[in-house]
Amino acid sequence: MSGHTVPTEVLIVGGGSVGLMLAVLLRHHGVKPLVVEEKPALSPHPRATGIGSRSVEILREVGLEQAVNEAAVDLRAGKIKGRTLAEADFTESAEWKAKSAVELSYTPARIRGTCAQNRLDRVLITRAGDVEFGVALDSFAQDPGGVTATLSDGRVVRARYLVAADGVRSRVRQILGIGVTGPGVMGQETTSVLFHADPRPREPFAMCNIEHPDATGLLVTVDGEREWVFLTRLDAEPTPDLLRTALGDPSIEVEIRSVLRFRGRGQVADRLCVGRVFLVGDAAHAIPPLGAFGLNTGIADAHNLAWKLAHVLRGAAGPELLETYHTERHPVALMTMEQARLRFGDPSLHWGKDMAAARKAAGAINAPVVHMGYRYGGAELPSTEDVALDLDGSPGSRLPHMWVADGVSTLDLVGSQWCVLTADPGVDADVPVHLVADWPYGTVLVRPDGFVSRPYG
Numbered sequence: 001m002s003g004h005t006v007p008t009e010v011l012i013v014g015g016g017s018v019g020l021m022l023a024v025l026l027r028h029h030g031v032k033p034l035v036v037e038e039k040p041a042l043s044p045h046p047r048a049t050g051i052g053s054r055s056v057e058i059l060r061e062v063g064l065e066q067a068v069n070e071a072a073v074d075l076r077a078g079k080i081k082g083r084t085l086a087e088a089d090f091t092e093s094a095e096w097k098a099k100s101a102v103e104l105s106y107t108p109a110r111i112r113g114t115c116a117q118n119r120l121d122r123v124l125i126t127r128a129g130d131v132e133f134g135v136a137l138d139s140f141a142q143d144p145g146g147v148t149a150t151l152s153d154g155r156v157v158r159a160r161y162l163v164a165a166d167g168v169r170s171r172v173r174q175i176l177g178i179g180v181t182g183p184g185v186m187g188q189e190t191t192s193v194l195f196h197a198d199p200r201p202r203e204p205f206a207m208c209n210i211e212h213p214d215a216t217g218l219l220v221t222v223d224g225e226r227e228w229v230f231l232t233r234l235d236a237e238p239t240p241d242l243l244r245t246a247l248g249d250p251s252i253e254v255e256i257r258s259v260l261r262f263r264g265r266g267q268v269a270d271r272l273c274v275g276r277v278f279l280v281g282d283a284a285h286a287i288p289p290l291g292a293f294g295l296n297t298g299i300a301d302a303h304n305l306a307w308k309l310a311h312v313l314r315g316a317a318g319p320e321l322l323e324t325y326h327t328e329r330h331p332v333a334l335m336t337m338e339q340a341r342l343r344f345g346d347p348s349l350h351w352g353k354d355m356a357a358a359r360k361a362a363g364a365i366n367a368p369v370v371h372m373g374y375r376y377g378g379a380e381l382p383s384t385e386d387v388a389l390d391l392d393g394s395p396g397s398r399l400p401h402m403w404v405a406d407g408v409s410t411l412d413l414v415g416s417q418w419c420v421l422t423a424d425p426g427v428d429a430d431v432p433v434h435l436v437a438d439w440p441y442g443t444v445l446v447r448p449d450g451f452v453s454r455p456y457g
Helices: 018-029 054-062 065-071 093-101 117-124 171-176 240-247 293-315 320-345 356-362 367-373 410-415
Strands: 003-011 034-037 077-082 131-135 135-141 146-151 156-164 178-195 207-209 215-220 228-231 255-269 278-279 401-403 419-422 431-433 443-447 451-455
Touching: 003 146, 003 293, 018 034, 018 054, 018 117, 018 293, 054 065, 054 293, 054 367, 054 410, 065 117, 065 293, 117 451, 135 171, 156 293, 178 240, 178 320, 207 356, 215 240, 228 240, 240 255, 255 320, 293 320, 320 367, 410 419
Parallel strands: 003 034, 003 156, 034 131, 077 207, 156 278, 419 431
Antiparallel strands: 135 146, 146 156, 178 228, 178 255, 207 215, 215 228, 419 443, 443 451
């Protein structure tokens, strides 16, 4: 195919979860990107299992909330522990179930249990459009009019913009010469074993700390029936006998499907955009794996960038709008990395009960605030513990959620476009105006991504 030039508005390098999410969001805004992924297919290996409420809100915006819920696994227990799974203590499961069933006042998002990243990817790819596997980026160069990229199959792509979603060792970031800030590699190497077995636990659970001296690690639910991940530290190759020990059943049939090795890493790129090239997800930031912050931060990157690219491509805004991607997302990435780093050093800050005082002493922020309580613009948060207090209609914060009709949230009213929310029937504007009875936050102009821009009028 050498010499063949392919035109596209946006070239996305990397077809993992964040690259696919960006493609879905761009198509939602009327832009048809091209996604290239060097791997031959979607990864079968779950890399993360925690999809946060803010990510579910974004999936809701593009009409995929129900599909992801159908891909999710219903749970009746959260994090349990035991010498083996067969000996696990489920006594706290009733308390966890009651807590998880409580409707969160600050979000319309609902997810049934847990949805592993590989299952999420299978949903996203149905709406991502043109995704080409087995194709890598060889090189690129940008000029005032666009980006010219050469692919591993010899094709040349001419794109208006290029977005790197190509992971923690991003080739795009390296070509741009962008440095990183952060502690770097953290902790010992972890082995992640994806395997099939049918242990039939007493009730569905999210994860189980296995404390057996010969098989110490974390057992994670993938599909709730046969598919599991065991995270452990090994010097040798994992074996079925290791997994049988962890499960507490020496006779159970075990099939190892995939093995990955990784080490935690904390780093944030010093720039998230250079000219017409942008970094998202792990290419922009590597978040230590405690708190479910990495994947969710990447999805929020894609959400912030997609509407801005669409506005500039359609002539609704000037290119200076794209500079706000770095100024808004970079501080969030630094904050999130630091919060994960604190938890990496002391997991009780995340998993412990009644830890508000300990978090305050350590400089840690409650997880829901990390996920969606941050503000663009650097304003100080009213609370580092109660995310509902942070979502108060202030500029730079995510629009407050209120139910306005059966199953309809104020977030749904935004409709991925500029709009005004108000309780004042006399307000007139050149964007859609949504009149909300008993709306206590004044008249506010809201961005297409659901963040408050400023008071209106």
